[in-house]
Amino acid sequence: MLIMGQNSGRGLQEFLNYIGGKWTKSKTGKTFQVSNPANPSQILGNFQLSGREDVQEAMKAARDGLKRWATTPAPQRGKILYRAARILDELAENLSKTLTMEEGKTLKESEGEVRRAIDIFLYYAGMAPNLDGKNIPSAHQRTFLYTKREPIGVVGVMTPWNFPIAIPAWKIAPALVCGDCVVFKPASLTPLISHYIIEALDKASLPPGALNMVTGPGREVGEEIIGSPEIDAISFTGSTEVGHRINRKIAAGKKFVRIQLELGGKNPAVVLPDARLEDVVPLIKSSAFGLTGQACTATSRLIVHESIKDKLVKRISEEAEKLKVGNGLLPGVEMGPAVSEDQLQKDLDYIELGTREGAKILVGGKDGRKDPETHGFFVRPTIFDEVHKDMKIAKEEIFGPVLSVMTASNIDEAVELANSTDYGLTAGIYTTNLSNAIDFADRVDAGVIKINKSTVGLEYQVPYGGFKQSSAQTFKEQGQEAIDFYTRIKAVYVGY
Ligand code: NAD
Numbered sequence: 443m444l445i446m447g448q449n450s451g452r453g454l455q456e457f458l459n460y461i462g463g464k465w466t467k468s469k470t471g472k473t474f475q476v477s478n479p480a481n482p483s484q485i486l487g488n489f490q491l492s493g494r495e496d497v498q499e500a501m502k503a504a505r506d507g508l509k510r511w512a513t514t515p516a517p518q519r520g521k522i523l524y525r526a527a528r529i530l531d532e533l534a535e536n537l538s539k540t541l542t543m544e545e546g547k548t549l550k551e552s553e554g555e556v557r558r559a560i561d562i563f564l565y566y567a568g569m570a571p572n573l574d575g576k577n578i579p580s581a582h583q584r585t586f587l588y589t590k591r592e593p594i595g596v597v598g599v600m601t602p603w604n605f606p607i608a609i610p611a612w613k614i615a616p617a618l619v620c621g622d623c624v625v626f627k628p629a630s631l632t633p634l635i636s637h638y639i640i641e642a643l644d645k646a647s648l649p650p651g652a653l654n655m656v657t658g659p660g661r662e663v664g665e666e667i668i669g670s671p672e673i674d675a676i677s678f679t680g681s682t683e684v685g686h687r688i689n690r691k692i693a694a695g696k697k698f699v700r701i702q703l704e705l706g707g708k709n710p711a712v713v714l715p716d717a718r719l720e721d722v723v724p725l726i727k728s729s730a731f732g733l734t735g736q737a738c739t740a741t742s743r744l745i746v747h748e749s750i751k752d753k754l755v756k757r758i759s760e761e762a763e764k765l766k767v768g769n770g771l772l773p774g775v776e777m778g779p780a781v782s783e784d785q786l787q788k789d790l791d792y793i794e795l796g797t798r799e800g801a802k803i804l805v806g807g808k809d810g811r812k813d814p815e816t817h818g819f820f821v822r823p824t825i826f827d828e829v830h831k832d833m834k835i836a837k838e839e840i841f842g843p844v845l846s847v848m849t850a851s852n853i854d855e856a857v858e859l860a861n862s863t864d865y866g867l868t869a870g871i872y873t874t875n876l877s878n879a880i881d882f883a884d885r886v887d888a889g890v891i892k893i894n895k896s897t898v899g900l901e902y903q904v905p906y907g908g909f910k911q912s913s914a915q916t917f918k919e920q921g922q923e924a925i926d927f928y929t930r931i932k933a934v935y936v937g938y
Contacts, residue, residue: 456488457633459496459657460640462503463650468492468658469499476634479546479779480769481816486544489633492658497625497666500654504596504623505672507651512593512621514649519619520570525646527563530638534560537607537638539771544634545606546778546819547733548770559611559639562902566615566924573620573925586936591929593621594700595674598667600660602680603781604736604841606632610639612902612920613677618643618652620928622675626655627664629680631781633657660684668692668699675700677919677927679738682706682839682865682911689914702927703914704907706839707867709897710743710860712882714853715750717872719757721894726845727761729870729896731823734777735843736785738912739868739890739898743829743836744847745859751849755804755827758845762805762823769818779819780842786819789842793824796835801826801846831862839865853878857885866909868897889913 456473458465468490478484490496511519530537534556541552575590597617601609606629617624628636640655656663664684668676668691676699678688685703692699711729713722729741746754770778780786793808806824821842829836829846836846850856860869860882869888873879883891889908890900900906905918917927 454485454488457490457637457657459490459492459500460644460653460655461496461500462507462654463644469495474630476544476631478543479781480543480771480818482783482818483816484543486634489630489657492656492663494662494666496656496658497663497670500625500656501596501667501670501672503651503654504625507623507649508593508595510649511623511652514621516570516573516619516621519621520567522643522646522648523563523567523570523615523619526639526642526648527560527567529642529645530556530560530563533638533642537635540638541607541635542770542778544632545603546770546781547736548775548778551733551778552770555605555608558902559607562608562611563615565902566619569922569925570619573929575931580935584938586938587933588936589931589933591620591925592932594928594930595622596672597622597624597928598670598673598676599624599626600664600667600676600678600680601626601628601636603629603631604733604738607635607639609679610636612924613679614639614653616924617677617928618648620925622928623651624653625667626653627660627667628655628657630657630659665691669695671697673697673699675702675927677702679704685914700916700927701914702917702919704738704919705912706865707738707740707908707912708742708837708839708863708865709739709868709870709888710745711741711870711872711897712745712850712856712860713747713750713754714856714871714873714875714878715747716874717750717894718874719750719754722754722872723757723761725872725896726758727765729898730845731762731765731777731843732898734780734821736781736841737898739900741870741897742840742845743859743863744845745850745856746847747856748849748851751847755825755847759805759825762825765823767820767822769816777823777843780821781819783819785842786821789821789840789844792835792838792840792842792844796826796829796833796844796846799833799835800828800830801833801835802828806843831859837863853881857882861887864911867912868892868908870895870897
């Protein structure tokens, strides 16, 4: 597969920044390496370790590009997105393999994510001819009132490593269709897959400056984007800690910058006695351990009614024990590695902490192992029983395959436990009692509620965003609602 890089000797490809429609090296002259978490000695490429000057150049290119892109008729912008979607579609098989090699998720999970990114491009391309305003009746005679949507301007996009093609897609596609120009900084663990989005849009004849990509450290590249005088809006997905940092920096700045911050989660799944356990077991297994637990929407707290707890937990534990962990490219593997050595260590530290806090390990544990041959960052799926809501493993985001089990004696207690963290991203309930299901949906403090469905998995046409510490709660992502973030509304009064 062709990638816009250069061979940097020793057969290793060097990947470039994309600024003003050109592939360019960083002015720092430095690069960083990206490797396969299932086999860390496999280096996937060298990427630009960019600095502040590179960002400044990209921000200027975006500002210059705005003159042309913002005035390109929306249906034409949509056609470019369609072309990019077709290019990505042709590459889908290779993209999925690349995603597995770079992030570690299984091939099946990668195929799902790549398909989703393509669908997102198609969805927003289709929205292009419908970026409408309103006609509003005037209180005065011979007056015509209307509103129109305009691009917000230059948008900084910063994304995490766990969905490194889908999340950039769900930010970049609506931004471009709305006529904004983007400066994109992908996560440093996974910049390779992000390259393909840029490459597809470049080949689809996106004009220079509409999309720019600068790779490098968040503290330098990200902060320079946020502090740039050219910035009009920031769409960030990542940790709550960095989200707060960005929020503080914007608030302290001299300019009003529109922000969208989608952050961490600690998602509960409640199981009531009338739930169909044969459905619940596979759904909890995939929600807690699928994607190696590295989904912001993963189920990390299982809140079970006391009357069925032993039976349910035994069945989930048996499934977790059997789960095949390994290189996500291999057939039969159900759970890939942690994304990095740091993430592996974080998982193991929390597992040790849970034991110290007094929770009881049912499955897994801290003997997370590097594969003796490949030294991959593998960790075992782990289930803690007897977890109390005040324990750190019940409150803090681990972002690994660690499930904490808590017991409730009725729906009120279950709702209280579900709401007992600072986060509020997704929440699930398993029950055949409609009244309890809707009551839960009303009372639980989360932006997405799943009834008899996995807490993981979102549809792109539905607005998405968390509550509490999971989001700045300014604007929703995805669906029609994304357009509200990427446009501003102008009211026009016409006397005739
Ligand atoms: P992170 O916050 O460390 O980094 C996210 C992005 O921000 C990366 O590109 C990073 O380089 C950049 N960054 C880091 N420091 C920065 C700074 N000071 N200024 C600007 N940019 C900076 O998060 P991560 O480890 O990449 O991702 C995991 C986190 O993302 C988890 O907390 C997870 O819950 C969250 N997440 C949330 C959602 C959601 O939709 N709510 C989706 C996926 C992941």
